[in-house]
Amino acid sequence: MKHMRNLRLMMASTAFLALAGPSFALDGADMMKKLNAATSAGGTVITFEKADVDGDTVTATGVQVGYANLPGDTLKIGELTFEGVEETEGGGYHAKTVSFPDIDMSQEEGRFSAKDIEIAGLTIPANATGETLNDILLYETVSTGPIALNVKGKDVFAIEGIESNLERQDGGFTYDANVAGLKADLSQVEDASAKDAIEKLGLTTIDGTVTMKGSWEVDSGKIAVDEYAFDFKNIGRLNIAVDFSGYTLAFVKSLQEAVKTAEANPNKEEANQAVGLAMLGLMQQLTFNSASIRFDDASITKKALDYAGAQQGVTGDQLTQSLKGLVPIMMAQLNLPELQNQVSAAVNTYLDGPKNLTVSAAPEKPVPFPMIIGAAMGAPNTIPSVLGVKVTAND
Numbered sequence: 001m002k003h004m005r006n007l008r009l010m011m012a013s014t015a016f017l018a019l020a021g022p023s024f025a026l027d028g029a030d031m032m033k034k035l036n037a038a039t040s041a042g043g044t045v046i047t048f049e050k051a052d053v054d055g056d057t058v059t060a061t062g063v064q065v066g067y068a069n070l071p072g073d074t075l076k077i078g079e080l081t082f083e084g085v086e087e088t089e090g091g092g093y094h095a096k097t098v099s100f101p102d103i104d105m106s107q108e109e110g111r112f113s114a115k116d117i118e119i120a121g122l123t124i125p126a127n128a129t130g131e132t133l134n135d136i137l138l139y140e141t142v143s144t145g146p147i148a149l150n151v152k153g154k155d156v157f158a159i160e161g162i163e164s165n166l167e168r169q170d171g172g173f174t175y176d177a178n179v180a181g182l183k184a185d186l187s188q189v190e191d192a193s194a195k196d197a198i199e200k201l202g203l204t205t206i207d208g209t210v211t212m213k214g215s216w217e218v219d220s221g222k223i224a225v226d227e228y229a230f231d232f233k234n235i236g237r238l239n240i241a242v243d244f245s246g247y248t249l250a251f252v253k254s255l256q257e258a259v260k261t262a263e264a265n266p267n268k269e270e271a272n273q274a275v276g277l278a279m280l281g282l283m284q285q286l287t288f289n290s291a292s293i294r295f296d297d298a299s300i301t302k303k304a305l306d307y308a309g310a311q312q313g314v315t316g317d318q319l320t321q322s323l324k325g326l327v328p329i330m331m332a333q334l335n336l337p338e339l340q341n342q343v344s345a346a347v348n349t350y351l352d353g354p355k356n357l358t359v360s361a362a363p364e365k366p367v368p369f370p371m372i373i374g375a376a377m378g379a380p381n382t383i384p385s386v387l388g389v390k391v392t393a394n395d
Contacts, residue, residue: 026085028058031093031124038128038137041256043068043263048080058082058095068263077101082122091126092134098122109152116145116161130253133168133218141165151188158183172217179210200307201300208232221248222289237296245366246286254282286369288387292360301354320351339384342391350393358395361387 028051036046049062059081066074077100084096100117121140129135142164149157160181167174184206189195198204214225222245229239258278265271306316314322327347331340350357367386375382383389 026053026056026058026087026093028053028060031058031082031085032060034091034093034126034128035124035137038125040068041128041130041136041253043256043259047074056083056085058085068260088123088126090134093124095122095124096120111150112148113150114144114147116143118143130249130256132249133172136249138168138173139166154185154188155183156185156188169215171219172215174215175213177210177212181207182209183207197307200310201303202234206232206235208235216247218249221246221251221285223247224289232298234298235300236298239294239296240292241294242291243289244286245289246369248285251282251285254278258282283369283373287366288361288363288369288372289366290360290362292358292362294356294358294360296356297354301350305351324348324351335381336384339389339391346391346393353394355394357391357393359389359391361389363388 032046032048032051039046045066045068047062047064047066048060051058051060059079061079063077063080064074065077079101081099082095082097083099086094088094098119103112103114103117105112119139119142123138125135125137127135128137142162144159144162146161147159148155158181159179162177162179164177165175185204186198186206187204189198208231211227211229211231212225213227214223216223222243224243226241227239228241229237231237255278258275262271262275262278265274302316305319309316309319312319324347328340328344331343334340346357363386372383372386375386
C-alpha cells in the first residue's frame with residue numbers, strides 16, 4: 001500500500017508539472033512586442049516574423065528596424081538571439097545577452113560591414129510609459145567588433161570596436177563609451193584643392209579615438225557630460241563638456257510626444273513650426289550649470305598656419321602676427337571689452353606656442369535657460385557675464 005501511495009504521489013506530481021510547465025515558459029512574441037513598445041517611444045519601430053523559445057533562449061527571425069517618420073524604409077536585421085532571458089516582476093524581461101548577425105551590405109562601389117554586435121544586460125520594461133527608470137529600455141553594455149566602409153576595394157573608414165556602458169545608480173546612472181581605432185583614409189579625395197590641403201597638412205590618414213563619460217540624475221534631470229573627446233594623432237584632442245538640469249523623464253516624454261505630433265501632421269511647414277514652439281516651451285524647464293570646449297594641440301596648428309600663409313603668399317609666422325592684430329579688431333565689434341581682453345591674450349599666448357586653448361562658461365549660480373534667451377534677445381553683450389565665460393590658453 002505504501003508503494004502504491006508513493007506511486008500515485010509521483011504520478012500526481014508529474015501531472016502537475018506537465019500542466020504547470022507552459023505557464024512558466026517564456027513568451028518570445030510578447031517579449032518582442034514589449035521591446036518594440038519600448039523603442040517606439042523614440043520613433044524606432046521593430047518588427048519580426050516569429051520568436052522561438054528554447055529554454056531561456058529566444059530567437060527572433062525576420063527582424064526589421066525602421067523609423068515611424070520613414071514608413072517603408074527599413075533595415076533588415078534578420079535573426080536576433082536573446083540568451084539568459086527571464087521574465088521580471090510585473091511582466092517585463094531581462095536578457096543576459098543579445099547577439100546580432102554580422103552586417104555586410106553592398107551598394108554600387110561601396111560596401112559596409114560590422115561584426116560582433118552584442119548587447120549585454122538588456123532590460124525590457126513591461127509598460128514603456130517612461131515615467132520611471134523601470135519603464136524605459138536599459139542596457140548594461142553595447143559593443144561591436146570591427147566596422148568598415150569600403151569604397152572601390154579600399155577601406156576609407158574603419159573602427160576597431162565600440163563599447164558603451166551604462167551603470168545604474170540610485171535615482172539615475174553613469175555612462176561611458178569608447179570608439180577605438182578610428183581610422184579614415186582621405187587619399188581618395190578627388191577635389192584638387194582639398195587633396196592638396198590634406199597632403200600639406202599631413203591628413204592623408206586620420207587615426208584616433210572617441211570617448212565619452214557622464215551621468216544623469218533622473219529626479220533633478222541633471223545631465224553631466226564630463227567628457228566627449230575626439231583625440232587624433234598628429235592633430236589634437238577636442239573635448240566638450242556640458243552640465244545642465246531639468247532633463248527629467250517627464251521632459252523626455254513631452255519631447256517625444258511633441259515629435260510624434262509633428263510627424264503625424266501632413267503639413268510639414270506647420271509641423272516644424274509646432275515643434276519649434278514646443279521646443280521653446282520645453283527649454284523653459286532647463287537650467288544651465290556649466291560648459292567648456294578645450295583643444296589640446298598635437299602639431300596641427302603650426303601646419304595649418306604654414307599652409308594658410310602659403311596660400312596668401314606669406315610665411316606661417318607672418319600670418320601668426322597678422323592674426324594677433326586682427327583678433328582685437330574683430331572682438332571690438334562685439335562690444336565685449338572684458339571678453340575682448342581675455343580672447344586677445346589667450347590667442348596671443350596660444351599662437352606663440354600652441355599647447356591648449358579653452359573656452360569655458362561657469363556662472364556662480366545655475367542660470368535658467370529663459371534668462372539666457374532673454375539676454376540673447378535683449379542685451380547679447382551681457383551673455384559672457386551672465387554665463388561666466390572665460391578664455392584661457394596653455395594652462
